[in-house]
Amino acid sequence: MSPPILLVDSSIYVFRAWFTLPGNLLDAQGRPANAVLGFLDFAQRLFAERAPSRIAFAFDQSVSSNFRNDIYPDYKANRPPAPDELRQQFAQVRVFLRAAGLCELSSPRFEADDLIGTLAARERAKGERLLLITADKDLAQLIGADDHWWDFPRGEPLDPRAVARKFGVRPDQIADQLALAGDKVDNIPGVPGVGMATAAKLLHRFGSLEALLTDIPAIGQMKIRGAKRLMLLIDEHQDTVRLARRLTGIECAAELPEHGPLERRPPDPDALQAWFELMGLSERRRDNWLALLSGEAAGTPS
Numbered sequence: 001m002s003p004p005i006l007l008v009d010s011s012i013y014v015f016r017a018w019f020t021l022p023g024n025l026l027d028a029q030g031r032p033a034n035a036v037l038g039f040l041d042f043a044q045r046l047f048a049e050r051a052p053s054r055i056a057f058a059f060d061q062s063v064s065s066n067f068r069n070d071i072y073p074d075y076k077a078n079r080p081p082a083p084d085e086l087r088q089q090f091a092q093v094r095v096f097l098r099a100a101g102l103c104e105l106s107s108p109r110f111e112a113d114d115l116i117g118t119l120a121a122r123e124r125a126k127g128e129r130l131l132l133i134t135a136d137k138d139l140a141q142l143i144g145a146d147d148h149w150w151d152f153p154r155g156e157p158l159d160p161r162a163v164a165r166k167f168g169v170r171p172d173q174i175a176d177q178l179a180l181a182g183d184k185v186d187n188i189p190g191v192p193g194v195g196m197a198t199a200a201k202l203l204h205r206f207g208s209l210e211a212l213l214t215d216i217p218a219i220g221q222m223k224i225r226g227a228k229r230l231m232l233l234i235d236e237h238q239d240t241v242r243l244a245r246r247l248t249g250i251e252c253a254a255e256l257p258e259h260g261p262l263e264r265r266p267p268d269p270d271a272l273q274a275w276f277e278l279m280g281l282s283e284r285r286r287d288n289w290l291a292l293l294s295g296e297a298a299g300t301p302s
Contacts, residue, residue, distance in 0.1 A: 004148070005123050005262060006046075006055040007116045009134035010104070013042045014093055016135070018086055027092075028278050035089040036279060040096070044285075045153055046133065047292045054262040056103040056119055058112035059090065065108050068247050075247060078187045092279075099272045100293055101265035110254040117142055117250040119262075131157060137167060141174040141250060168200035176209035179245035180234075188247050191237045198230070209245055213238055267293045 017038020027033040046052075063076045082090075097104040105115055113136070120130050120142050130147040132139050140149045140163045148157035149171075156162075164170050169177050180199035182190025190199075205222055206212040212219070216238070220231035234241065267290075276286045 001129070003050075003053065004129040004131040005119075006050065006052045006131050006133055007119055008046075008055065008057045009112055009116060009132070009136055009139060010039075010057040010093070011060045011090075011112055012135050014039050014086075014090055017042070018089070026280075028280050031088060032085045033089065033092075033279055035086060036092045036096075039093050040279075042153070044289060044292065048288075049152075050131075051292075051295070053264060055264065056105065056116075056259070056262050057097055058115040058119075059094065059104065059106040060112045061106040061108050066111055066114075067109055067251070068111075071246050072188075072243060074187055076186050078184075092275075096272075096275050099268045099275055100289075101260075101267045103260045103262050105257050105259040107254070107257050110251060113138055114251040114254040115256060117252040118254040118256055120147075121252040123262075137174065138178070138248070138250065140167060140171050142252075143171040168196065169203050173203045173208070175245065175248040175250070176203055178248040179209055179241050182244060183248065186247070188244050189240050190244055191233050191241060193233060194230070198224075202230075209241065213241070264293075 014035050018035040021034035021038045023032055023034055025032065025034040025037055027036070063079050063081075068075045094104050106112065107115060110118075116132065116134075116139060120132070123130065124144060124147075130142070130144070132142060132147065132149050133152050134149065135151040135154070140158075143149050143158075143160050143163055145160060148159055149163055150157040158166060160171050167174060167177075177196060177199040178188065178190075180190055180202060181194050181196045182188050201222075201224060202212055202219070203209070206215070206218075212234070216231060216235050219234060220228045222230075224230070272290070273286075276289075281289075
């Protein structure tokens with residue numbers, strides 16, 4: 001069996017580095033480089049551990065122009081725009097990936113989740129297995145029988161059963177769970193007073209959101225505290241739940257932007273060296289990356 005294809009939800013790891021590493025880490029031009037260097041360390045550890053032959057890095061491009069804003073204008077309206085210092089670091093991360101011969105992609109109309117979902121559907125149809133690198137629960141809805149969800153490097157890869165233990169519902173129920181409970185991070189409304197645990201109980205009983213909404217009176221017969229009130233709440237807010245479900249589901253037939261193959265290509269040594277100079281990387285870290293990209297063993301960053 002061939003190794004899985006790695007699909008990386010990249011933006012979250014850039015943000016993680018931006019918020020955790022000191023802002024006085026600068027590039028050769030005196031610009032902030034903490035997010036770039038943190039992402040580089042993450043990617044180097046991932047390559048050192050997995051040595052992927054097929055990998056894609058997907059990025060979010062806009063929080064206000066994707067198709068979900070057409071459905072619900074307030075989608076992600078609670079998020080402030082990224083500062084210029086962070087936007088230029090996102091650009092530098094992508095410069096590095098291209099110079100390294102690695103697939104990277106984004107779209108103004110579709111989020112990274114949708115690009116990953118579309119790649120996942122396409123590759124799964126060919127019989128490929130997938131390893132989704134992300135810290136986002138939403139992407140767990142894409143996990144099939146032979147796939148894994150992994151918040152690298154914070155834990156172990158999770159198969160569908162482990163996903164269900166972690167999140168309380170099967171992968172195919174996650175979008176329904178989020179539609180019932182809402183998602184404050186993405187500013188998606190849900191049923192007032194219904195949290196993730198209650199949503200999980202409802203889905204255990206009904207199997208799917210659609211089955212629940214076609215038999216709302218049965219909620220009142222459930223042997224859970226406040227069943228009658230819960231029934232009335234869902235009946236009152238069922239239009240909100242249907243709207244939310246259009247937002248929480250990942251689009252798996254998105255129009256993909258032009259991108260390179262998932263197979264790793266030979267790196268551009270001149271572009272890489274220029275980028276290493278700009279970022280002020282030590283010779284050791286440069287050599288580690290060159291060894292990893294050439295397929296040789298190398299250690300994690302020091």
